[in-house]
Amino acid sequence: MAQVSVKIPTPLRSFAGGAATIPVEGATVGEVLRRMTATHSGLGRHLFTPEGKLRSFVAVYRNDEDIRYLERDATPVKDGDVVSIVPAIAGGGEVDLRAANPLVVTERSVAARARTRSLSKDETLRYSRHLLLSEVGVEGQKKLRDAKVLIVGAGGLGSPTALYLAAVGVGKIGLVDFDRVEVSNLQRQILYTTADVGHAKVDVARDRLQAMNPGVQVIAHSEPLTSTNAMDVLRGYDIVIDGTDNFATRYLVNDACVLLGKPNVYGSIYRFEGQASVFDARSGPCYRCLYPEPPPPGLVPSCAEAGVLGVLPGIVGVIQATEAIKIILGAGEPLVGRLLLFDALAMSFRELALRKNPDCDLCGPHATQRGLIDYQEFCGVPAVGTPRAPSDVPEVSAEKLAEELNSAEPPFLLDVREPEEWEIAHLPGAHLIPRLELPDRLNEVTGARLVVVYCKSGERSSAATKLLLGLGFSGVRNLRGGIDAWAKQVDPSMLRY
Numbered sequence: 001m002a003q004v005s006v007k008i009p010t011p012l013r014s015f016a017g018g019a020a021t022i023p024v025e026g027a028t029v030g031e032v033l034r035r036m037t038a039t040h041s042g043l044g045r046h047l048f049t050p051e052g053k054l055r056s057f058v059a060v061y062r063n064d065e066d067i068r069y070l071e072r073d074a075t076p077v078k079d080g081d082v083v084s085i086v087p088a089i090a091g092g093g094e095v096d097l098r099a100a101n102p103l104v105v106t107e108r109s110v111a112a113r114a115r116t117r118s119l120s121k122d123e124t125l126r127y128s129r130h131l132l133l134s135e136v137g138v139e140g141q142k143k144l145r146d147a148k149v150l151i152v153g154a155g156g157l158g159s160p161t162a163l164y165l166a167a168v169g170v171g172k173i174g175l176v177d178f179d180r181v182e183v184s185n186l187q188r189q190i191l192y193t194t195a196d197v198g199h200a201k202v203d204v205a206r207d208r209l210q211a212m213n214p215g216v217q218v219i220a221h222s223e224p225l226t227s228t229n230a231m232d233v234l235r236g237y238d239i240v241i242d243g244t245d246n247f248a249t250r251y252l253v254n255d256a257c258v259l260l261g262k263p264n265v266y267g268s269i270y271r272f273e274g275q276a277s278v279f280d281a282r283s284g285p286c287y288r289c290l291y292p293e294p295p296p297p298g299l300v301p302s303c304a305e306a307g308v309l310g311v312l313p314g315i316v317g318v319i320q321a322t323e324a325i326k327i328i329l330g331a332g333e334p335l336v337g338r339l340l341l342f343d344a345l346a347m348s349f350r351e352l353a354l355r356k357n358p359d360c361d362l363c364g365p366h367a368t369q370r371g372l373i374d375y376q377e378f379c380g381v382p383a384v385g386t387p388r389a390p391s392d393v394p395e396v397s398a399e400k401l402a403e404e405l406n407s408a409e410p411p412f413l414l415d416v417r418e419p420e421e422w423e424i425a426h427l428p429g430a431h432l433i434p435r436l437e438l439p440d441r442l443n444e445v446t447g448a449r450l451v452v453v454y455c456k457s458g459e460r461s462s463a464a465t466k467l468l469l470g471l472g473f474s475g476v477r478n479l480r481g482g483i484d485a486w487a488k489q490v491d492p493s494m495l496r497y
């Protein structure tokens with residue numbers, strides 16, 4: 001028996017008593033995980049299917065190697081080994097980079113365009129600190145000027161990425177975003193100021209970037225990226241930066257990049273942790289090689305639900321900008337085939353090896369996927385920008401609930417948000433059970449004849465309502481629009497977040 005430590009990612013720590021690392025004994029990775037989940041049953045439900053198979057949106061590593069490329073469950077462990085659980089978060093073979101490095105092709109094509117015009121007097125002055133670096137120099141600066149980079153998402157990750165790419169003189173920068181600036185964005189989305197609230201992000205961003213560097217061209221794409229337009233939009237750029245906050249767009253960006261043969265500079269953030277990599281299927285793995293399928297909707301909370309430290313997207317976004325610049329210059333070692341994990345609380349960086357999955361449906365030798373698919377359906381979510389589909393669970397409006405709470409038989413109010421959200425505001429008389437803890441705390445709901453479930457906006461509570469109904473509870477309804485609808489329609493004095 002070997003003594004190993006299992007690293008628990010933040011989304012799953014609440015099922016491990018808050019522990020970041022659990023010491024476990026075992027001879028193989030499978031045995032270690034089974035022993036651990038025997039004492040932490042909540043973890044087991046998230047890691048394994050009911051049939052006992054490891055879920056496909058969870059990657060397990062022994063030290064820095066993915067167990068899928070070792071002996072899977074039977075991978076042996078020895079004293080001191082670290083077993084890491086790396087789940088997909090919204091918001092990753094030994095690759096021989098020198099053998100047939102397509103990044104060099106990118107470099108050549110950029111270089112060919114770069115020969116056209118020498119640097120002007122203004123450019124020489126503006127970029128003088130770059131010109132002093134032998135890795136950049138005049139030729140490198142011309143490559144930057146002739147490069148075309150698309151940033152998908154002008155939010156937390158897109159802000160620092162766009163600011164630095166414009167500052168260093170990347171000649172054409174595309175921004176895809178259809179949101180407007182909200183007050184709650186300003187804690188981390190440093191492209192925007194308080195005066196910008198209510199304005200379209202891409203318009204504000206374009207003006208800000210052009211003001212900083214009039215020498216770069218900024219293209220605002222204010223439509224959502226979809227299977228219909230993605231190929232056309234991406235075709236006009238050399239490099240794509242994924243700064244999105246949802247799985248549907250991540251898979252769309254990945255697939256379009258693989259089909260077009262373009263590098264996808266990936267970054268994602270969650271609470272205090274970040275991930276970064278460069279997915280380039282021509283020389284390494286794609287995002288699907290790491291996570292063939294997304295987690296079911298609602299299992300991994302978004303940053304809007306779970307929160308994110310303000311500086312975290314700054315750190316990860318700057319890593320993405322750095323990788324894009326390196327690819328343009330053809331300098332250094334790109335993050336191809338490596339997943340960088342950053343933990344702000346521990347202030348630590350770790351690196352895991354990513355291999356190209358020979359069975360990848362998209363980039364493997366026997367790939368079956370030849371085009372883009374319906375990503376909303378693939379990820380089980382309603383399409384962005386379209387009206388919400390009629391709910392498939394019984395619902396109640398905020399006004400109706402207010403009436404019912406004053407009636408002779410008020411319903412039992414079940415709040416399925418996190419304790420931090422409860423601290424900001426909650427409905428009087430409500431009972432708090434965070435959604436992911438609900439399966440283990442059903443006894444607290446048993447006995448209630450009428451139940452109304454609520455969360456912030458109605459999504460998590462809809463999943464909880466479905467769960468309760470599926471388990472045989474009756475008289476359960478979802479509060480449509482969540483506590484946010486209550487604050488807007490019933491109690492305007494309630495704090496919103």
Ligand SMILES: [Zn+2]
Binds near residue numbers: 287288290357361
């Ligand atoms: Zn792949």
